Amino acid sequence: MINNEEFQDEIGDNHIGLSAKNPVREDAFAISDEEKIEKIKKDVENILLTLGMDLTDDSLKGTPNRVAKMFVKEIFGGLNPSKKPKASTFDNNYKYGEMLVEKNIIVYSTCEHHLLPIIGRAHVAYISNGRVIGLSKMNRIVEYYAKRPQVQERLTMQIVQELQIALGTEDVACVIDAKHLCVNSRGISDIESSTVTSEFGGKFKNDQTRREFLDYIKLETKF
Numbered sequence: 001m002i003n004n005e006e007f008q009d010e011i012g013d014n015h016i017g018l019s020a021k022n023p024v025r026e027d028a029f030a031i032s033d034e035e036k037i038e039k040i041k042k043d044v045e046n047i048l049l050t051l052g053m054d055l056t057d058d059s060l061k062g063t064p065n066r067v068a069k070m071f072v073k074e075i076f077g078g079l080n081p082s083k084k085p086k087a088s089t090f091d092n093n094y095k096y097g098e099m100l101v102e103k104n105i106i107v108y109s110t111c112e113h114h115l116l117p118i119i120g121r122a123h124v125a126y127i128s129n130g131r132v133i134g135l136s137k138m139n140r141i142v143e144y145y146a147k148r149p150q151v152q153e154r155l156t157m158q159i160v161q162e163l164q165i166a167l168g169t170e171d172v173a174c175v176i177d178a179k180h181l182c183v184n185s186r187g188i189s190d191i192e193s194s195t196v197t198s199e200f201g202g203k204f205k206n207d208q209t210r211r212e213f214l215d216y217i218k219l220e221t222k223f
């Protein structure tokens with residue numbers, strides 16, 4: 001396992017297990033974001049023209065550029081390793097020994113089969129092995145891996161593996177409950193169904209610890 005100092009310097013998915021890696025080509029970052037936007041703009045233009053749309057229309061003329069920018073800079077921005085958040089960790093000086101749960105992290109991702117949104121919540125937990133992580137860093141890690149063409153199973157595994165490396169412990173878990181618009185808004189058009197995925201590492205494989213985590217997720221937060 002890579003130690004935390006090495007992790008801080010590392011970018012990209014080098015430490016993500018082969019089965020949980022996004023299928024990205026070697027030359028994925030051979031051209032700049034700006035060049036990608038120019039190419040995708042032409043592709044989107046072509047799709048709209050093929051569909052018969054009039055791209056001189058005031059409302060449509062900016063769409064190819066808008067979509068290209070959104071793909072590269074926003075919804076697929078997490079493909080670029082340079083966007084990976086720094087997962088600052090600290091010594092667990094206060095010797096907090098129980099699990100920490102960051103729940104209801106909003107997930108916006110994109111299904112790689114249809115390029116339609118996945119919208120849901122991630123719940124992440126870990127038990128410190130001497131290091132603790134800034135709370136917001138867990139949200140940022142979820143966001144980084146969500147901003148890719150994804151399948152929910154892989155996203156769940158990536159979040160756990162990233163935190164395991166950052167924290168130097170196997171004791172990390174993640175549950176995601178999300179709606180896939182490819183299921184809700186087209187095809188089978190089942191607006192009610194959602195998909196739950198989970199990954200339990202280390203102590204979370206133990207029934208009692210897993211149950212405790214799942215019970216915290218169910219707790220209603222009232223302020």
Ligand SMILES: Nc1nc2c(ncn2[C@@H]2O[C@H](COP(=O)(O)OP(=O)(O)OP(=O)(O)O)[C@@H](O)[C@H]2O)c(=O)[nH]1
Nearest residue numbers: 111112113114150151152153180182183186187188
């Ligand atoms: N396992 C998994 N499947 C997904 C995910 N997102 C979408 N899918 C599914 O991927 C499958 C793609 O199936 P295909 O039969 O090739 O696509 P399709 O003809 O559009 O299928 P329908 O959605 O049933 O109309 C669909 O069943 C989707 O529901 C995901 O995150 N994980």
Ligand SMILES: [Zn+2]
Nearest residue numbers: 111113114182
């Ligand atoms: Zn889909």
